[in-house]
Amino acid sequence: MKFRDLLKGWPVLRQLTRGDGRALGDTAMTARSRSLEPRTKSADAVVKSICPYCAVGCGQEVHVRDGRILDIEGDPHSPISRGRLCPKGAATFQLVTGTQRVQQVLYRRPGGTEWEPIPLEEAMDKVAERVKRTRDATFQQRDAQGHPVNRTLGLAHLGGATLDNEENYLLKKLFSALGVVQVENQARI
Amino acid sequence: MPGLGITFGRGGATTFQQDLQHSDCILIQGSNMAECHPVGFQWVMEAKARGAKVIHVDPRYTRTSAVADLYAPIRVGTDIAFLGGLIHYVLEHERYFRDYVVQYTNAATLIREDFLDTEDLEGLFSGYQPKDNRYDIASWQYQDVAGAVPAAGHKELTDEPGAGGGGHDHRVDVHEEHRDETLQHPRCVFQLLKRHFSRYTPKVVSQVCGVDEALFLQVAQTLCANSNPERTSAFCYAVGWTQHSVGVQYIRTAAILQLLLGNIGRPGGGILALRGHASIQGSTDIPTLYNLLPGYLPMPHAKASTDGLEHYIRNNKSGSGWWSEFPKYAVSLLKAWFGDKATKDNDYLFAHLPRLTGNHSHMQTVADMADGKLQGYFVMGENPAVGSMNGALQRKGLRKLDWLVVRDFTLIETAEFWRTAPEVQSGQVRPEDIQTEVFFFPAAAHTEKDGSFTNTQRLLQWHHKAVEPQGDTRSELHFAYHLGRKLRQLYAGSLDPKDAPLLDLTWDYPTHGPHAEPSAEAVLKEINGYTVADGKPVDGFTALKDDGSTACGCWIYSGCYKDGVNQTARRKPGQEQTWVAPEWGWAWPSNRRILYNRASADVDGKPWSERKRYVWWDAGQKKWTGEDVPDFIADRPPEYRPPEGATGLDTLAGNDPFLLQADGKGWLFAPSGLMDGPLPTHYEPMESVVPNPLYAQQCSPTREEWRRKDNPYHRAWGDPRYPYLVTTYRLTEHHTAGGMSRWLSWLSELQPEMFCEISPELAREKGLANGDWCTIATARGDLECRALVTERIRPLRVKGRQVHQIGLPYHWGVTGRVRGEGANELTAFVADQNVDIQESKVFTADLRAGRMRSGERAAAGAAQPPLTVPEVPRDVTPPGETDHTEAQEPEGKG
Structure with missing residues (x-):
């Protein structure tokens, strides 16, 4: 030179x-x-989303390439958040892509001291069997006064405020049909 | 949110976050909005930039206080006294919005002659039944109205004795002679209100709350100066108000105040409930809650529905107001769930629904679990071992189960209670002895599934799937659908009547993709509702019928799939719309952003002022119009008055902005719907440091207690073992019980460690320096953490004595990337009977310097230090009652 x-x-x-x-x-x-350019530039899709933390409901843009998330940023079009995210919202990328996420169904047997991986389908079958067993053993047609109650108090559910509306809908519908009345979520927390 | 529901008709925030920019004054109380809802807080700052006054009332000085024009520190658990003092000020100084109050609230309505106030009964209202800690509400009713006036906003309680049950299908007809629009009649609501709050003088407020009298007056003056036809004030609150044994009445007090000031339904006004989970509003609207069906229809009660659907409808339908439409919503829900099997002849299979017989709430369920009454438990996206009251009792319950299913992103404390719980680590409990089978299912994230969240302002926003879930991770939609499918296979062919509801269920959602993921849009369409004949989505709830020709999964969400278009996925950029942004997402009901917005116009339908115009009557077009979808019958003129004998929606007059109320009015006085009184009253929390300065009745007479060895309480006040007040709170960098934050390095690095906030004065008393270890203990358990010594927490003078308060964030638990001891190791099961919400925002505790933790838990059998002073009563004996003491301490009061 x-x-x-x-x-x-x-x-x-x-x-x-x-x-x-x-x-x-x-x-x-x-x-x-x-x-150099932002890695979001190489995204082949920008998918519109909503922050999963608090109920402000900030808009998010999920930048995707080859079926993987590159980054998650605030959506400047949202009239609520106008592109902003708080520290939690800005950490959503790590929440959804981080190594802390468990990818496998785990099972702990009675008296066990360790987790054991089991196949998803087998776990679903086992849970369905247990629901049936508990329900059949604890079902009440009538209460002590003779009123029809049509329910089981042998099993219960907790959680919903972090789930989608459609998920809460199916859960409430299914549990009601099973006669499960002890269905609760964070709205009382 | 029955506090809002009872007063206004709907259990949701009355306004939306962006509307805060138009406020002239914003009072934030029971919330640290700047830190807990930082992005929403930009709208408070917008208002401030336009000259609005920001007021923060809170036991702790926070970043919200730092930018407020006025900051008033108060003792935890005294907000009703503070707000009651504001009501007293407004009434005494005649600062209420007279035309609004007379026209739009029940101020002029006369109440029955036999109603007695807390002024008459030492802090109780008439009708108190000490045997079961409930009120008979007969004497709280409107004069000469037969039966209970049906409550709109808390219908699930109307099946409960004492809250308006009894099956009245009557029109609430408040005749002229039973209103006094001069507001002078001694039994009109306005005068009753005035008398009820007559004790709440600035001096008393100062004594109860520990707030400086001049500062309190400054708050009152600022609020009043910004509430009139030209100006509006907004309130923001969060769980700092709700999590009390009188939580509902906290909200009621604010709601009454906002009605008196004429701030509801107007731009820049309203009450904004700030909620802490992405879809906590949605999970109440479509409730994973025991006492509700979708759209705030009550779950049927065994006693009240023995005669089938007709009885259920009779109990819950109102003869007047919008709830006269109740049958359409109930029948459409049954059609959505049971499809063609549901016919008029079989009562639309109403008998398939399970029945309640009492309290089946979270805390009661866990208490039953600890007593070995349950076998199975599903926990999805919640971490009760850390986030719920009395963590050790929660875990005791889990140990008694046969099986537990946890669905989450990672192995939270609730999944690992059998090996990481404090009582396991200390050797009190051995994993080998725990017989609970645990299934952990990894959950899909919001980026891996389609679906809608309902945010804090009732806005449904769709999130689209961006990538496929990895490994075994699946959505809850997938789990619920396939679990249901498998169960229907297991029960297939059963002729047992108990299995008919499951087999009759409509459960045929289309699936797609490699994992047979059910279509969330198909579920949304069912939620929206459709006509049965052709399956076409309905336009909204006004299209629903009670003859079985329509199906609808949640009537208040009807319209979210209008025209077959997913309205919740609309994303027209905010910059390309008006400030109301009606084409971003979809808000219930009917895409209305400010509720009760007919009240933004005067009785003639004209804006109260040019500055605050929002919705008004267009006489030329003969309809309501404006910035928002009018929250009113679109073509009902302001001068319309119901003719004699009108029924249903025809009973709503042109000056009835609160459509869901049986009388169309905002309820200053709540004749039904509340378990603990028609008007808010200051009661001390379950555990306090002082006797109630206002009444002989110490605590809420209807509070729910769980008197059990594994849930011990302190003395009602002045317990020498536990002399300090504690309040719990959140930090910006963590989320609730930590499942979505403590495992993330980015967030953990920002807030790595559990701590307590104490004042320099208390630190000096205890010999603590900033950063020192200290121990906090209650009868339930104890924990160690570092002391953050800060002037942000001030000792307060309460009735001439110094009161110290301790602040505790509650995010930490024993697993995760950053670990600490959970604040809920200290708390107890105590609840507001209205909603079964726990009192986690105030309790008493001891503080010691050093690492003195015993690790013992009452729920694992630990003994308590003896109480060396006599117990003090939490309740008074009402006049004429002699058996009260005996009735006061039954087992299982809860």
Whole structure:
């Protein structure tokens, strides 16, 4: 490289000649940094979503490439959040992609001291069997006064405030048909 | 939210977050909005930038206080006294909005002659039944109205004795002679209100709350100066108000105040409930709650529905107001659930629904679980081992189960109670002795499934699936649908009548993709409702019928799938719409953003002022119009008055903005729907440091207690073992019981450790320096944490004595990336009987320097230090009652 080119590549000289004394403009850039771009630029889809934490309901944009999430950012179109996310909302990317997430169904047998992985389908079958066993053993047609009650107090459900409306709907519908009345969620928490 | 429901008709925030920008004054109380709802708080700051006054009333000085124009510290558990003081001020200084109050509230209505107030009965109302801690509400009724006036907003209680039950299908007809629009009659609601709050003078407020009298007066003056035809004030609250044994009445007090000031239904006004989970409003609207069916229809009660659907309808339908439409919503729900099997001849299979016989709430269920009465438990997206009261009792319940299913992202404390619980770590309980089978199912995240959340302002917003769930992770929609499918296979062919509801259920949702994921849109369509004949989505709840020709899963959500379009997925950019942004998502009911907005116009239908115009009557077009969807019958003129003998919706007059109320009015006085009184009253919390300064009755007479060895209580006040007040709260960087935050490094790094906030004065007394270890103990359990010594918490003077308060965040538990001891190791089962909500925002405790934790838990058999002073009563004996003491301490009062 000629001395002259080397000199031209010297950032200090660029700063001085272009009046960018604090090096906050493009004089501080290199060929490499000039080619960098946000990873969201390479997304092949931006999927609209809603923050799953509190009930403000901030808009989120989920940037996806090749079936994987690249990043989650605030949705500037949301009239509520106008693109903003709080620390929790801004951590949604880690919430949904982090290594803390368990990917396998786990089973702990009575008196057990360890988790054991079991197949999803087998676990679903076992749960269905237990619901039936408990329900059949505890079903009440009538209460002590002889009024029809049509229910079981042998099993219960908790949770709903973090779920979708459609999920709560199916849960309430199914549990009511089973006669499960002890259905509760965080609305009392 | 019955506090709002009883007063206004619907249990939801009356306004929306963006509307706060138009407020002239915002009073935030029972909420640390800046830290707990930071992005919503931008609208408070917008208002402030436009000149609004921001007031924060809270035991702790927080970031919300830091940007407020006025900050008033108060003793925890005294908000009714503070708000009652504001009501007293408004009435005494005649600062109420007279035209609004006379026209739109029940201020002018006369109450029965035999009604007696807390002023007459030492803190009780007439009708108190000490034997079962309930009220007979007969004397609270409107004069000469037969039976109980049906409550709109808390219908599930109307099947309960003492809250308006009894099967009255009558029109509430408040005749002219039973109203006094001069508001002078001694038995009109207005005068009763005035008398009820006559004790709540600034001086008394100062003594009860520990707030400076001049500061209190400044709050009152600021609020009043910004509430009139030209100006509006808004209230924001969160669980700092609800989680009390008198939580519902906290909200009622604010609701009464906002009605008196004429701030409901108007832009920049209202009451904004700030909720803490993405869809907690949705999980009440479509309730995973024991006492409700979708759309706030009550679950049938065994006693009240023995005669079938007709009896149920008679009990819950109102002869007047919007709940006269009740049969349409009940029949349409049954059609949605039981399809073609539900016919008029078989009562639309109403008999298939299970019946309640009492309290089946979370705490009662866990108490039963601890007594070995349950076998199975599903927990989905909730962490009760950390987030619910008396954590050790929660875990005791889990140990007594045969099987437990936990669905979550990671192994939260509730999934691992058998190996990581404090009592297991300390050796009090051995995993080998716990016979509970545990199934852990990993849950799909919101980015891996389609579905809608309902946010704090009743807005349904759709989130689209971005990627496929990995491994075994699945949505709860998948779990519920396939579990139901498997159970229907297991029961297939059964002729046992008990299995008919399951086999008759409509359960045929289309599935797609590699995991046979059910279609969330198909479920949403059922929620919206459709005509049975052709399956076409209905336009809204006005299209629903009671003849079986329509099906609808949740009538208040009807319209969310109008025209076959998922309205909740609408995302027209906010920048391209008016500030109301009606084309972003969909709000219930009927996409209305400010509820009761007919009240933004005067009795003639004209805006109260140009500055506060919102919805008005267009005389030319003969309809209501404005910035929002009018929350009124669109073509009902303001001058309409129901003719003699009118029924149903025809009973709603042109000046009845509160459509769901049987009388169309905002309820300053609640003749029914509440278990603990028609007007809010200051009672001390279950555990306090002082006797009730206002009445002989110490605590709420109808509070729910669980008197059990595994749930011990402190002395009602002045317990020498537990001299300090504690309140619990949230931090910006963590979420509820931590399942969605304590496992994330980004958030854990920001808030790595459990701590308590104490004042420098208390720290000096205890020899604690900032950052020192300390121990906090109650009769339930104890914990260790670092002391954060800060002037943000001030000792208060209450009735001449110094009261210290301790602040405790409650996010931590024994597992996760950052660990700590949970604040709920200290709390007890105590609840508001109206809604079974727990009193976690105030209790008493001891504080000691150093790491003195015993690790013992009452629920694991630990003994309590003896009480060296005599017990004090929480209840007074009502006049004429002699057996009260005996009746006061029964087992299982809850």
